[in-house]
């Protein structure tokens with residue numbers, strides 16, 4: 001198998017076609033590059049750009065992020081998904097402020113110790129910010145290398161991953177590492193795309209085994225499909241007579257960790273459950289249509305159930321984990337995408353307008 005480094009061709013291509021105007025590329029600053037790399041995990045560039053700009057405007061440096069309240073960070077992350085990324089960024093900023101005197105660490109070991117930063121992300125940050133020679137292996141790079149070398153085993157196998165890391169290291173040049181790193185990410189994002197790669201525009205075409213075999217659609221080899229399990233939940237949208245809605249904070253870990261949402265009721269008897277958990281008497285209304293939310297490893301079917309408080313609202317006291325949320329004048333707190341959407345639908349509903 002030819003393992004001729006692809007760096008020279010990629011750099012030539014990057015000089016003409018690379019994405020050099022992305023907002024995190026304007027300044028070579030490790031903090032900005034780190035934030036962008038975390039946002040770009042699992043999220044496309046076009047979606048990330050406005051989030052990145054708002055985030056940097058609010059937290060221009062690592063100390064500002066370290067000082068921020070987690071709720072403010074989660075609020076700015078609302079809609080971007082994979083909220084563990086935001087919690088880890090916040091925690092990592094506090095570590096950098098405390099243990100590294102606010103300066104982004106420069107060793108691979110120290111960077112991979114930060115919460116939420118794996119080997120590939122650490123390599124990318126150090127290469128892009130400081131020009132250090134480290135290989136990277138994000139999803140785009142895996143796809144490019146798996147096609148270029150026509151690897152015949154699925155990406156999720158450990159042996160494939162090890163092989164890919166070796167190839168990634170062999171291909172990483174000794175000079176212009178920052179440009180090369182950006183180039184291979186750009187190639188995967190814009191040319192060697194998941195469906196219908198644009199091989200005619202690819203600088204690696206001459207050496208690409210998948211292309212030579214006329215079999216780009218067969219690579220990367222897919223693992224046998226697994227059906228994602230379906231979980232269900234019922235969200236109680238409890239309103240008081242002032243049109244406020246009861247929200248609770250989720251536990252700090254797990255999906256939507258630390259975000260605010262509607263109380264989720266596992267009991268068939270929502271009225272009894274509400275009385276026991278919040279000391280509130282409620283009257284439930286007809287459930288709204290089921291909302292389906294896709295996570296990477298399962299599907300969640302949400303049944304939204306509107307409900308009204310009967311009697312005294314004050315019995316559900318506000319505390320660090322419970323709040324009466326003013327839908328008309330929302331404050332800054334992190335909300336999951338389905339909760340945000342349900343709140344918007346609630347605000348637009350006719351029955352809500354009548355109340356407020």
Ligand code: SF4
Nearest residue numbers: 192197199202205208
């Ligand atoms: S030739 Fe096609 S399949 Fe091969 S690396 Fe380029 S875009 Fe990807």
